[in-house]
Amino acid sequence: MHALTTRLLRQPFTTLLFLLLVVASLPAYAQRGVVQGHITTPNGQPAVGVSVGVQGTTRGATTNNSGDYRIGGLNPGTYSLGVRLLGYSTQERPVQVEAGQTSTQDFQLVASTEQLKEVVVQGAQTNKFARKESAYVGKMPLKNLENPQVYATVGKELLTEQLVFTVDDATRNVPGLQKMWDATGRGGDGGAFYASRGFVLSSQLRNGVAGNVTSDIDAVNLEKLEVIKGPSATLFGSALTSYGGLLNRVTKKPSDTFGGEATVAAGSYGFHRVSADVNLVNPNTPADQPQKLAFRLNTAYTYEDNFQSAGYTGFNKNLAVAPSLQWRPSDKLTVNVDAEVYQGRGVGKQLVFFYFPSSALGFNRADKAPLDYRQSYLGPGLIQDSRSTNLFGQVQYRISPNFTSTTFLTSSHSFSDGAGPYFYLNPVDSATQAVTLSRADQSTQNSKRQIWEVQQLFNGDFNVGSLRNRVVLGLDFLRIDADVNFLGGGFDAVPVVNVPGYNYRTFNGTALAALYATTPPPHYLVTTKSNTYSAFVSDVLNLTDKLSVLAALRLDHFDNKGGISYSPNMAYSQTSLSPKFGLVYQPVKDRVALFANYQNSFKNPTDGTYIDVNRQARTSKIEQANQWEGGVKLDAADGRVSATVSYYDIQVQDLLRSTPVPESAPGANNGIPNAQTQNGTQMSRGVELNLTANPITGLNIVAGFAYNHSEWKNSSEIENGRRPNTASSPYLANAWVSYRQPTGTLSGLGAGFGGNYASDNRVQNTTLSVFTLPSYTVLNASVFYDQPKFRLSAKVDNLTDKQYWVGYTTMSPQKLRSIIGSVSYKF
Incomplete structure (x- = not known):
């Protein structure tokens, strides 16, 4: 409780602002008008879930179980009232609103197959890649x-x-x-x-x-x-x-219509895949009624060899099964039960670490390394089995036309057992005068991690006076239970250059098992457990139809039960607050939005204590990250251009940083090599652009650009002022341009082309060692012929056969040019 009080006192401005925003929504204005009514289906039954909106305002409602709606808080005047539901003709009519009066407007829906056809045709003409x-x-x-x-x-x-x-x-x-x-x-x-x-x-x-x-x-x-x-x-x-x-x-969720799709695909490096998406419904349900029970199954099996060494040593095969069941016993209650089951078996992709400092290697860039890009450097049998099983339940209940309750239950389990080969580049061997590659393994043995989450949301959309509030109140419980068993160590060291015909297959499953039988490897356990109890509230308040503010706050209590994370971890608990604020002003309604936000995040330490420079055990504080951001969002040209441009600034504080005390320091008592101080800071700022456009019928463009400047502001001496080696490339860009013929005999025929650019990435970046993954541009292309009953597709990834690497303090070669074709049947 003391930590919570302290946090509130540290942030009086944010707490006061949050309270003021809530209070601002309380005044009521009695002299407003109301529009209400009753909507029925063509056969006279109440129409549930119909959207009713007042054009040019933020006012709207959805019909309840009786087919009724009510929209309040309207200024006196003449409006256009719109009614819309997929599968029925859109209806609009003028309505006169008078102060303190209620206007009744009833509608009967009219089924329209033409509208459904228009949706299909429009999809080829509009900004189909934008999700708004x-x-x-x-x-x-x-x-x-x-x-x-x-x-x-x-x-x-x-x-x-x-x-x-x-x-x-x-x-x-x-x-x-x-x-x-x-x-x-x-x-x-x-x-x-x-x-x-x-x-x-x-x-x-x-x-x-x-x-x-x-x-x-x-x-x-x-x-x-x-x-x-x-x-x-x-x-x-x-x-x-x-x-x-x-x-x-x-x-994907179950839908109200029967249908599906089956696809087969094959291509380079032994790739082959079969997948299916099937939606089942009760055929006896009337077409104008929602399905009470629907089932959907998505499943896929994929096999692919490694591109290195012609697939001799590496492969991956994966099975994905994702069933989903939706039950709607009433118009108010919806229950979803679904699962994800992923099973994998294969050999890990090449992962190369570096000797530190890497300056001793004699090269400081991946493209200068003597490694053979197509060589895997291992033999067969180093296989790992893995599983991920996720189970989900969702219960949604419409309490009233304005309030909804949603309960989530989720259980997430991961498992692995088997080899985990990796590599280590060493300096030149003094005897052979050649760069060597250490080969090693970090296996997992019956390793598990389980996550349980229970989340309860209460959503409301209501007016207080003339002010529209969209509110969510959430309660959350999260448990993470790790039971991971790592084992392994070094295998051998081999030369990587000037050795024609060298047998790199000696590092294999049989040899590794024999080594572990004669020399049992050390085990490294991770058996930590933690519970997190949270409550949060968020309110989007429309001050006008063009100006809205967002205020949110989370109370989070973290309870670490302790355990082992390579070494014993103590049990501890921490409580924190996380605020969030936002502002949106639309100078052109539904077309241009100027926005700004303040966002917060935090991190509880892995261990609850650290050793300071005085050899004292200290309780770790919670790290904090605070972001300020502003920009503009567009939905222009009648929805054909959607874009976001933003500038952000993130400041992280209370990072633990290494401050070792040397043996020569007065009173050091043989030094304190593991001493730390919790006053480290990190800065990250940049700009981002996201564009989705449909300039002419059939032509679609997706593009993005990002620049990020990250810097250690208060860190260890060898890192201060430098970009963190985990921050990735500072410049990134992506683009995809495609054209699909919308009409005529070639309707559905199309092609796309695009790619990604990344600038140099320093995966080691200290005063002692700099190692760079070079910039890359990777191009991709596709062609397709999409018809109501089938689709033919083909793609080329890495069109120019570019050699490039990605890394997270490491280097990993990425797949060369690959070609894949597919055939889909729709039903």
């Missing part, structure tokens, strides 16, 4: 222009056009996001790592709650990928997010 709203980014339904936070969305339409099969490949369409480390499949920490705004993050959220996958994540069940930028702990907590943001996978 999200229910997850703000934990409430918000249009992009209404949200002061920056996020990027990659939808399934773009993934289909690019013939993308994994989340890894989907991320190449996100401005300012760079892959740093391929997925290893290891239980607990095996997922791919990315960099955003100078910080490391991974994909640990699914539909807004925990859903970690430690292997390559198949995109067969992906409706869209949301990448939310900047510190986001206020709504999402700190355990599954990063100071740079988070990745949220939004999955």
